[in-house]
Amino acid sequence: QSVLTQPPSVSGAPGQRVTISCTGSNSNIGAGYPVHWYQQLPGAAPKLVIYDDTNRPSGVPDRFSGSKSGSSASLAITGLQAEDEADYYCQSFDSSLSYVFGSGTTVTVL
Amino acid sequence: EVQLVESGGGLVKPGGSLRLSCAASGFTINKYTMNWVRQAPGKGLEWVSSIDSSGNYINYADSLKGRFTISKDNAKNSVYLQMNSLTAEDTAVYYCARKIPIAVAGAGDYWGQGTLVTVSS
Numbered sequence: 001q002s003v004l005t006q007p008p009s010v011s012g013a014p015g016q017r018v019t020i021s022c023t024g025s026n027s028n029i030g031a032g033y034p035v036h037w038y039q040q041l042p043g044a045a046p047k048l049v050i051y052d053d054t055n056r057p058s059g060v061p062d063r064f065s066g067s068k069s070g071s072s073a074s075l076a077i078t079g080l081q082a083e084d085e086a087d088y089y090c091q092s093f094d095s096s097l098s099y100v101f102g103s104g105t106t107v108t109v110l
Numbered sequence: 111e112v113q114l115v116e117s118g119g120g121l122v123k124p125g126g127s128l129r130l131s132c133a134a135s136g137f138t139i140n141k142y143t144m145n146w147v148r149q150a151p152g153k154g155l156e157w158v159s160s161i162d163s164s165g166n167y168i169n170y171a172d173s174l175k176g177r178f179t180i181s182k183d184n185a186k187n188s189v190y191l192q193m194n195s196l197t198a199e200d201t202a203v204y205y206c207a208r209k210i211p212i213a214v215a216g217a218g219d220y221w222g223q224g225t226l227v228t229v230s231s
Contacts, residue, residue, distance in 0.1 A: 002154055036216045038155070045205055045221040046147075046155065051213040089155050093215035097169055099145065099157035101217075 003028060004090050004102035011108040012080045020105045022073045022090035028100055030071030033093040037066055037075045040087045040104075049088075050075060077107070085109045112136035112220045114206045119225030122196055130191040130225055132206030139163070140184045143209035145217050146191050148202035149224075156202075157217060159191065160209070196229045203227075 005023040012018040022035060029035060034053045038046035048057050050066035053073065063084075065076045073092075077084055090102035118130040132144070146158040159170045159180040168180055179192040189206060203226050207218025 034214050034216075036210065036213060038218075040155075045223055046207075046218065047221070048210065048216070048219050051210050051216050051219070055213075057219065091155075091217050096172070098171060099147075099160070099215065099217045101147075101155040101157065104154040 002103035003094060003100035004092060006090060006102040006105045009106045009108060011110055013110045014080055014082065016080050017076060017078045018080055018107060020075045020088055020107070022075070022102050024071045024092060026071060027096065028092045028094040029068065029073060031095055035066065035068055035073035036091045038089045038091065040089065042086070046089065080109055082109050112208070114208065114220055114222035116204065116206050116222040116225040119204065119227045121228045121230065123231050124197055124229055126196050127192070127194045128196065128227060130193070130204055132189040132222060134187045134189070137208070139182055139187055139189060142211060144182065144189045145207045145209055146180065147205045147207055147217060149205070150202040158204070161189065193227070198229050201227060201229050
């Protein structure tokens with residue numbers, strides 16, 4: 001049972017915009033801890049795509065953006081491409097002094 | 111180039127022990143917090159343990175109940191995870207990750223390729 005809740009799957013046609021939600025609680029996201037997002041391609045290690053709610057690491061396309069409000073956060077992918085098909089995980093920190101992850105969302109490009 | 115290479119995974123019987131290693135290159139671990147994160151087959155990511163740059167601040171997931179021990183050797187630029195009293199629920203790919211240095215509580219900006227631990231009789 002993951003601490004952060006994500007939808008199991010989202011899908012979109014190439015070029016479309018998809019969003020992935022990440023819902024936490026007052027002990028993690030709602031407590032002000034930032035949210036980070038990871039992309040995991042099949043059979044590969046996770047890759048950081050957004051850190052501290054809205055920041056993109058060098059080399060990550062600007063099609064990826066993050067936002068946060070209250071106890072929830074979102075990852076948006078605009079101009080969806082076939083290479084974006086992957087699992088995406090949100091991650092934050094909890095007042096129990098644990099890193100916490102979301103349940104994961106599979107993005108399918110139709 | 112930053113690289114993390116895990117090793118030490120394999121097949122172990124229930125109740126057995128295993129020691130995982132994570133060799134870092136391209137940076138020195140004595141300046142970074144390092145994390146272990148695992149992923150059971152077909153499941154999501156689960157944080158396991160952290161060790162800070164000094165080695166003085168160590169933390170574990172509550173679910174481990176004291177069975178795992180994280181350590182590091184700055185001279186070898188390596189981090190370790192000693193796992194004892196293993197059960198089938200510990201079967202997973204174990205990743206080593208460098209905590210995001212410029213972020214607040216970010217689990218990893220660089221990740222290893224992972225090492226598979228299978229607990230089965």
